[in-house]
Amino acid sequence: MVTARNTRQDVVEAAGRLFAEKGYHGTSMRDLGRELGLLGSSLYAHVESKQDLLVHVVEEGAHLFQASASAALAAGGAPGGQLRQLIAGHIGVVLGNRDVVRTYLNEARMLDAEHRSRVIAARDTYEQAFRHVIAAGVTDGSFRSDVDPKLHSIFILSILNAIERWYRPEGRVGRNRLVDEVSDFALAALKR
Amino acid sequence: MVTARNTRQDVVEAAGRLFAEKGYHGTSMRDLGRELGLLGSSLYAHVESKQDLLVHVVEEGAHLFQASASAALAAGGAPGGQLRQLIAGHIGVVLGNRDVVRTYLNEARMLDAEHRSRVIAARDTYEQAFRHVIAAGVTDGSFRSDVDPKLHSIFILSILNAIERWYRPEGRVGRNRLVDEVSDFALAALKR
DNA sequence: TCCTTACGAACGAACGTTCGTTTGTGATAG
DNA sequence: CTATCACAAACGAACGTTCGTTCGTAAGGA
Numbered sequence A, B: 001m002v003t004a005r006n007t008r009q010d011v012v013e014a015a016g017r018l019f020a021e022k023g024y025h026g027t028s029m030r031d032l033g034r035e036l037g038l039l040g041s042s043l044y045a046h047v048e049s050k051q052d053l054l055v056h057v058v059e060e061g062a063h064l065f066q067a068s069a070s071a072a073l074a075a076g077g078a079p080g081g082q083l084r085q086l087i088a089g090h091i092g093v094v095l096g097n098r099d100v101v102r103t104y105l106n107e108a109r110m111l112d113a114e115h116r117s118r119v120i121a122a123r124d125t126y127e128q129a130f131r132h133v134i135a136a137g138v139t140d141g142s143f144r145s146d147v148d149p150k151l152h153s154i155f156i157l158s159i160l161n162a163i164e165r166w167y168r169p170e171g172r173v174g175r176n177r178l179v180d181e182v183s184d185f186a187l188a189a190l191k192r
Numbered sequence C: 001t002c003c004t005t006a007c008g009a010a011c012g013a014a015c016g017t018t019c020g021t022t023t024g025t026g027a028t029a030g
Numbered sequence D: 001c002t003a004t005c006a007c008a009a010a011c012g013a014a015c016g017t018t019c020g021t022t023c024g025t026a027a028g029g030a
Helices: A008-022 A029-036 A040-045 A050-074 A079-096 A098-106 A113-139 A149-166 A175-190 B008-022 B029-036 B040-045 B050-074 B079-096 B098-106 B113-139 B149-166 B175-188
Strands: none
Touching (some): A008 A050, A008 A098, A050 A079, A050 A098, A050 A113, A079 A098, A079 A113, A079 A149, A079 A175, A098 A149, A113 A149, A149 A175, A149 B149, B008 B050, B050 B113, B079 B098, B079 B113, B079 B149, B079 B175, B098 B149, B113 B149
16 A cells, blocks of 8 residues: 555544644544645545544544543552552553543543433443442551542542643653552552 | 513523533534523523533633632641642532533543633643642641652542532432542542 | 445525514503 | 604614635547
């Protein structure tokens, strides 16, 4: 394949980029075409509709996080270490797929009701991974007994999901340092 | 018959509501008119432009947070207590002005470059309040010496700004409990 | 020869906004 | 107490533009 023609994946990627930057409703099909050197109408050779593009980007985001949680939990180990794994995995997904993640976090509410509720369900499942690890730590005594697993998982995920809003890879905080800082911050409130 | 006529403030309020719910670009002037029982064109008796509406809602949000920080710091006291005041104030603003805050947090990036940079500057000033209180706590020895004030203020603000995304006033977590949980979570990572 | 890719014109709908007109209301003058 | 007036609020048609999408057609590799 020599010719630099565009594939469906190219379109979805560009959509993730523009949706992240200008929002779903702030991005037109003609904008998206321009990003790929095409006319807006040409995109319909690759994609069913604009909404279809959003669905694909958001579902890719959901899948990335789900896969990350599965990998983090598969290793097993003590709750403290597992939580660190979950945090490191989440940060890896955010930093490795910024546009997809931004779209996943900010534009999922623009989906039609059916797709949106599936995404919300996926998010809840993902949050459960954090909740369960924290609850396990409370049960086995490695975390404080007055910890509310649901609230703490929300707090930790709030920090993790905000990273795309402020983090700059070229800044003074490296990726490993970021993982450590977030983990230490989260665990300080949990450790007995 | 008492015709409930609309004022400029009514329009701005309704705009905050719809911008929060469907996003700036997802809200049309006709949507906004319908919300008030008007035609879209009638709004121009109260407002210069759609962008103008966004400016007013976002600047109201910026002002609310700024006023909250001023009030929290005016009381003085130890860094730990001041941080609690900042957190309580922030949560008060979020819970008392949900739509304005949601628009402030999510739609400010849709502003034109000039207004957007002013909002970013205001946000940075607000974050400085948190940074300075944390730095003061490090200096006077009430917080751990290896705390990075900038990172920790970002983490705390991440938790605070995410509240509008998940908190339900009718849920099991009351407002005072929320303030306590967030404060304890934040201070656990700071206390030596 | 297919099949994929892209074009470019065109569609109807919706967009933000303008404008001349109508409506209701409160103040004022007789 | 009523008639008149000014004015803000709202209407509704219309503007030029952009929207998402469709379709017939052309090009070029497999």
